[in-house]
Amino acid sequence: MTTAHVTCPLCEATCGLEVTLDANQQVTRVQGDDKDVFSRGYICPKGASLGALHHDPDRLTAPLLKRDGEFVEVSWQEAYDEIARRLPPILEEHGRDAVAVYAGNPGVHNIALTLYGRVLYKALGTKNFYSATSVDQLPKHYSAGTMFGDPLAIPVPDLDRTRHLLILGANPLVSNGSLMTAPDIRGRLRAIRERGGKIVVVDPRRTRTAQFADEHHAIRPGTDALLLFALVNVLFAENLVAPGRLEGHLDGLEDVRELAQPFTPEAVAPRTGIDADAIRRMARELTSDNAVVYGRIGTTTQAFGTVASWLVDVLNVLTGHLDAPGGAMFPLAACQPTGNRRPFAVGRWRSRVRGYPEVVGELPVATLADEIETPGEGQVRALITVSGNPCLSTPNAGRLAAALDSLDFMISVDVYLNETSRHADVILPGPSPLERPHFDLAFYQLSIRNVANWTPATLPSALPQEWETMLRLTGIVAGQGPEADVAALDDFVAGETARRNGLDVAVAGERTGPARLVDLLLRAGPYNVTLADLEAAPHGMDFGPLKPRIPEVLCTASGRIELAPEPVVADVPRLREELAKNAEADGLVLIGRRHLSSNNSWMHNLEPLVRGGNRCTVQVHPADATRLGLTDGSLASVTSRAGKLQVPVEVTDEVRPGVVSIPHGWGHDVDGSRTRVARANPGVNSNLVADETLLDVPSGTSVLNGIPVEVAPV
Ligand SMILES: Nc1nc2c(c(=O)[nH]1)N[C@H]1C(S)=C(S)[C@@H](COP(=O)(O)OP(=O)(O)OC[C@H]3O[C@@H](n4cnc5c(=O)[nH]c(N)nc54)[C@H](O)[C@@H]3O)O[C@H]1N2
Ligand SMILES: Nc1nc2c(c(=O)[nH]1)N[C@H]1C(S)=C(S)[C@@H](COP(=O)(O)OP(=O)(O)OC[C@H]3O[C@@H](n4cnc5c(=O)[nH]c(N)nc54)[C@H](O)[C@@H]3O)O[C@H]1N2
Ligand code: SF4
Ligand SMILES: [Mo]
Numbered sequence: 001m002t003t004a005h006v007t008c009p010l011c012e013a014t015c016g017l018e019v020t021l022d023a024n025q026q027v028t029r030v031q032g033d034d035k036d037v038f039s040r041g042y043i044c045p046k047g048a049s050l051g052a053l054h055h056d057p058d059r060l061t062a063p064l065l066k067r068d069g070e071f072v073e074v075s076w077q078e079a080y081d082e083i084a085r086r087l088p089p090i091l092e093e094h095g096r097d098a099v100a101v102y103a104g105n106p107g108v109h110n111i112a113l114t115l116y117g118r119v120l121y122k123a124l125g126t127k128n129f130y131s132a133t134s135v136d137q138l139p140k141h142y143s144a145g146t147m148f149g150d151p152l153a154i155p156v157p158d159l160d161r162t163r164h165l166l167i168l169g170a171n172p173l174v175s176n177g178s179l180m181t182a183p184d185i186r187g188r189l190r191a192i193r194e195r196g197g198k199i200v201v202v203d204p205r206r207t208r209t210a211q212f213a214d215e216h217h218a219i220r221p222g223t224d225a226l227l228l229f230a231l232v233n234v235l236f237a238e239n240l241v242a243p244g245r246l247e248g249h250l251d252g253l254e255d256v257r258e259l260a261q262p263f264t265p266e267a268v269a270p271r272t273g274i275d276a277d278a279i280r281r282m283a284r285e286l287t288s289d290n291a292v293v294y295g296r297i298g299t300t301t302q303a304f305g306t307v308a309s310w311l312v313d314v315l316n317v318l319t320g321h322l323d324a325p326g327g328a329m330f331p332l333a334a335c336q337p338t339g340n341r342r343p344f345a346v347g348r349w350r351s352r353v354r355g356y357p358e359v360v361g362e363l364p365v366a367t368l369a370d371e372i373e374t375p376g377e378g379q380v381r382a383l384i385t386v387s388g389n390p391c392l393s394t395p396n397a398g399r400l401a402a403a404l405d406s407l408d409f410m411i412s413v414d415v416y417l418n419e420t421s422r423h424a425d426v427i428l429p430g431p432s433p434l435e436r437p438h439f440d441l442a443f444y445q446l447s448i449r450n451v452a453n454w455t456p457a458t459l460p461s462a463l464p465q466e467w468e469t470m471l472r473l474t475g476i477v478a479g480q481g482p483e484a485d486v487a488a489l490d491d492f493v494a495g496e497t498a499r500r501n502g503l504d505v506a507v508a509g510e511r512t513g514p515a516r517l518v519d520l521l522l523r524a525g526p527y528n529v530t531l532a533d534l535e536a537a538p539h540g541m542d543f544g545p546l547k548p549r550i551p552e553v554l555c556t557a558s559g560r561i562e563l564a565p566e567p568v569v570a571d572v573p574r575l576r577e578e579l580a581k582n583a584e585a586d587g588l589v590l591i592g593r594r595h596l597s598s599n600n601s602w603m604h605n606l607e608p609l610v611r612g613g614n615r616c617t618v619q620v621h622p623a624d625a626t627r628l629g630l631t632d633g634s635l636a637s638v639t640s641r642a643g644k645l646q647v648p649v650e651v652t653d654e655v656r657p658g659v660v661s662i663p664h665g666w667g668h669d670v671d672g673s674r675t676r677v678a679r680a681n682p683g684v685n686s687n688l689v690a691d692e693t694l695l696d697v698p699s700g701t702s703v704l705n706g707i708p709v710e711v712a713p714v
Helices: 050-055 076-094 105-109 111-124 138-148 185-194 208-212 224-237 244-249 253-260 265-272 276-285 305-318 365-373 397-404 466-477 486-500 513-524 531-535 572-580 622-628 676-680
Strands: 002-007 016-021 027-032 064-067 070-073 099-103 129-131 164-168 198-202 215-217 291-295 346-350 357-359 382-386 409-413 426-428 449-452 541-545 589-591 618-620 635-639 644-651 659-661 710-713
Touching (some): 016 050, 027 050, 064 076, 076 426, 099 111, 099 365, 105 111, 111 382, 111 466, 129 365, 164 224, 185 208, 198 276, 224 253, 224 276, 265 276, 291 305, 365 397, 409 466, 466 486, 486 513, 513 531, 618 622
Parallel strands (some): 164 291, 198 215, 382 409, 409 426, 589 659
Antiparallel strands (some): 002 016, 064 070, 346 357, 449 541, 618 659, 635 644, 635 710
């Protein structure tokens, strides 16, 4: 029997887990690591299923190649020979943009894919780069980029010191927190209450977090920007604006005052469904000590995602709570990129068919199908998906799935043969989380305490590490063929990393791969630690609570906080049009939801996570159910401009009237996938009805909450 201490790579909470293995290297137990400096023993059902994931017989153990429509297991040599035969001619004949990339969410939880994926994408040199970010948090990068000059400078609630927390569009008791790395959210929220503080939730659904909170406002989907503007309006009207020490670091305060004028509490009340007195009270409460506003998915994947994301931080500035203990603070990670940050840019190129601007190097995944289907120069003819399942996770998924079959060539770097990878010609699998080292490069930059924890691989892997796979593909797209010297490429990457950080690569000694890069980044980072230090601390290192970082964190041209950045302000007229609309004319809209035992689309193949019956229902308020003739347990059809689906009805007053909710990530009953448990509990794919033409305009992020639908009995 052995035990290993690992950081869970399954969500943003970065919990420390203790994994027990028997003599046959079978995982016999997974529990929270009580000694972890950050999570202190916390674990959720997903973390507990790490063993089930590791032992899942459906997880791929060899590359798959499609021959005459059927996948066969092949050697890595055969897989790369096929890629080298088919991919370079497409690049040569049709140019770099003919090959698109879609990078999915687990890649951000995987240092091999984070650090070496970017090497591949750079070598590929395509403008057609897509990722899960444009169905997720892109508006937050946009607002941070324009306000603070750095799209990665995202302030997070200083949860352990806050006394008043206003949450919009997040359900952290279920999601375990996002753009806010904080293991054991329930414990930390409870502590706010124990300090005499208050939690207010704005959400169209009475979620677990809303039930836990002191106050819940069931907002009409897509109207958060109106509510937030009204809060700003009240702060100015009642002379409550007090940015404190930020005063000397601000531009645009008067512009914000002016912009907020039309958005009085009375004006927004009918659209938001929240009455004017409640809005005034919410605004006044934000002026209390250690108050903070936090918005997540419900405020980003909606029609006014960028304006809402911006206003969240505007409120934190106006109340003096940005960059202050207990407010919204900028983490300083051990691997924080220092110096040489490039100023934020958007629109350096546009998507070919619909002309959407690039944002932080990517185009909206909502337009990927357009780019594949539309003939002409620059048409996408090949696709590489890297840890992504866009056939379940992106809007008008039915259209995208059909488009994938028209590609000349497709590669999926994925651990399952699933709804997306079944369209590929070659699937390249990677090791399980227990067979690779782990370090939360991305999430320590969003952490409510400055911590770091390195996890060595618990078990050896029979499969190549994914950084080697990324470099093999890099060799092929760079014209070096399938035999490229991976070690030499890795040396080059490490050399560049060292050079950019003013280091000699030799300091990292004999290390290779991600370990070497992390060692270099740690040495260049703010805490003067090395990977060896982290290796000697299996329960993590704690660098303390967040500290104020303004002005050092700012990277705007002015060196100040841009409170009214022009590209965001340009979208305010669209919001004024929204304000002018008649609330009475609004029809039913669809929103999503998450469950504790799901992880987007890909963990439904683990039996412990799908026990307990079908969770994939459409929730309908009793008043709407009566009006529409729907009964609990019956089947309903849900129709939008994009598509149609059938789903069991759950009548519940958890959702507000006028709103229906279906979780995403289901719909596993497709031909040709190899996920036996998921196929037996398939659910429906809610993204069949998500409309790919509805976007948050500045960022190009999909509207996944607030989709107009019709619901009828079947
Ligand atoms: N309607 C609606 N749609 C949504 C959302 C919503 O709220 N509503 N949420 C959106 C959000 S926030 C996100 S992040 C996206 C997620 O969208 P995606 O990233 O496209 O989807 P995932 O479900 O995370 O699937 C990840 C894929 O990675 C594979 N995978 C898992 N581990 C590994 C690994 O270690 N290596 C490799 N190579 N592959 C691996 C899985 O098998 C799966 O195929 O979905 C978005 N879609
Ligand atoms: N168990 C579990 N955990 C997860 C995931 C998972 O699939 N399962 N996915 C992970 C990922 S990739 C992400 S990005 C995070 C997301 O983390 P969260 O944002 O906390 O996730 P959600 O539970 O989707 O919460 C979004 C909330 O917004 C509400 N909402 C919908 N529309 C609106 C609106 O217009 N306005 C407002 N104010 N609210 C609205 C929804 O009802 C929902 O409660 O979770 C991560 N953690
Ligand atoms: S909360 Fe997230 S990090 Fe913690 S055990 Fe669950 S899935 Fe893993
Ligand atoms: Mo996400």
